[in-house]
Amino acid sequence: MHISLPKHQLNLHEYIFLGAGVCTLIAAPYLASWGFYLWSLVKIVYLTGLVILFLERPKPSISGKTN
Amino acid sequence: MFGITLTEFLLFLREFGIAIAGAASLWGLLFWFLSQKVREKREAALWHGASQKLLWMFFSGLFFYSMLWIILAVLECIFCVQAHEGISLPQTADQLTLSMRAQYPAFVTLLGFWASGLVLLCIARRFLLTHLHFGYGFVFLTTSGFLLYPWGGLASFTHVVSNALHSWHSILTLGSVIIIDFLYISLRHNLRSLHAKIFVFVTKGIWIGLGLDFLSAGLIFQEVFEPTAKLFFAQTLIAILIINGVMLSGPIARAILSFQEHAKHSEIPSKLHQVVGISGSISLASWITVKAIDGFRDLTLSYGELFGLYIIFIAAIFILRETFDHFLLRETHRDT
Numbered sequence: 207m208h209i210s211l212p213k214h215q216l217n218l219h220e221y222i223f224l225g226a227g228v229c230t231l232i233a234a235p236y237l238a239s240w241g242f243y244l245w246s247l248v249k250i251v252y253l254t255g256l257v258i259l260f261l262e263r264p265k266p267s268i269s270g271k272t273n
Numbered sequence: 274m275f276g277i278t279l280t281e282f283l284l285f286l287r288e289f290g291i292a293i294a295g296a297a298s299l300w301g302l303l304f305w306f307l308s309q310k311v312r313e314k315r316e317a318a319l320w321h322g323a324s325q326k327l328l329w330m331f332f333s334g335l336f337f338y339s340m341l342w343i344i345l346a347v348l349e350c351i352f353c354v355q356a357h358e359g360i361s362l363p364q365t366a367d368q369l370t371l372s373m374r375a376q377y378p379a380f381v382t383l384l385g386f387w388a389s390g391l392v393l394l395c396i397a398r399r400f401l402l403t404h405l406h407f408g409y410g411f412v413f414l415t416t417s418g419f420l421l422y423p424w425g426g427l428a429s430f431t432h433v434v435s436n437a438l439h440s441w442h443s444i445l446t447l448g449s450v451i452i453i454d455f456l457y458i459s460l461r462h463n464l465r466s467l468h469a470k471i472f473v474f475v476t477k478g479i480w481i482g483l484g485l486d487f488l489s490a491g492l493i494f495q496e497v498f499e500p501t502a503k504l505f506f507a508q509t510l511i512a513i514l515i516i517n518g519v520m521l522s523g524p525i526a527r528a529i530l531s532f533q534e535h536a537k538h539s540e541i542p543s544k545l546h547q548v549v550g551i552s553g554s555i556s557l558a559s560w561i562t563v564k565a566i567d568g569f570r571d572l573t574l575s576y577g578e579l580f581g582l583y584i585i586f587i588a589a590i591f592i593l594r595e596t597f598d599h600f601l602l603r604e605t606h607r608d609t
Contacts, residue, residue: 227515
């Protein structure tokens with residue numbers, strides 16, 4: 207049976223975490239200069255995502271069940 | 274070697290053991306609670322089965338921690354550090370000696386508990402499995418006490434809070450990643466329907482653990498922030514962990530759930546299984562690496578060398594996982 211990853215199914219907290227991860231990746235080599243400010247901001251964004259993780263109602267999977 | 278001392282290496286292994294024991298008891302206890310809470314009998318039995326499955330990690334983690342504690346005590350370590358995210362407070366040799374002496378009664382109790390559990394496993398397995406949740410609860414509280422309390426004494430309240438969060442999050446991060454990996458492989462052939470639920474459930478704990486680490490780093494980073502190659506590499510790993518975690522707990526977990534809803538009695542497709550394997554290996558290798566390099570204070574490796582070793586480590590874990598999985602699959606087919 208063919209199975210593919212569901213598309214366009216990220217929850218809001220997943221978008222926030224993904225953004226935080228990408229920004230950390232960009233900021234990591236420049237932590238000694240401007241990267242430090244971005245890196246500090248990412249921490250706050252991540253903690254916001256954590257709050258949303260528990261408040262958000264998850265998107266249903268293909269069959270309609272939520273996980 | 275590479276600026277890593279024997280004591281640093283042993284301390285890393287000791288934290289590895291307590292993280293596994295703590296995580297196995299935490300998730301074992303939570304799965305047991307779920308088995309009591311869920312009304313549907315089959316699902317309750319599945320959660321109970323998952324809780325019992327963690328018994329092996331529970332005993333192994335405790336054994337590993339106990340052995341390393343004893344070895345360190347014998348060697349009377351001279352230098353010690355505790356860290357996870359690249360920003361941490363170093364402990365002096367005196368603080369370590371003080372903390373290990375203070376921990377001694379609690380450690381002996383834990384060791385006695387482990388030995389009694391092992392005896393019960395051999396002579397009264399049914400009794401042990403019935404009362405397993407008490408054991409999980411006891412060990413979770415004890416290991417949390419080991420990690421949260423400032424046994425060696427610290428300079429200020431901020432340091433105490435930061436150090437406590439820094440140590441305790443290992444249960445939710447490193448320990449939980451190992452638990453989720455163990456459960457994925459060991460439940461794959463008999464409790465498959467729990468897979469996606471466990472992914473989502475345990476991953477929430479891992480996200481919280483990383484959040485606690487961010488908070489702990491935020492309390493002390495002005496004092497200890499050092500822009501070194503090691504810190505840059507640790508932050509790269511954190512970024513990889515977050516991105517990989519989103520994929521694993523989001524689209525990949527939902528793909529497994531969707532597949533299981535459509536094909537209830539067949540195996541997860543090998544392609545999807547491989548994606549989970551690679552993602553799981555990245556997660557496990559990243560947490561082990563980030564924890565290890567933070568403990569190794571005088572590491573002499575450059576960013577590029579660290580990254581090269583990290584890639585090799587991911588490959589090694591992936592091969593080990595696949596080998597273990599094939600072994601389990603063969604055993605399952607032999608039983609059936």
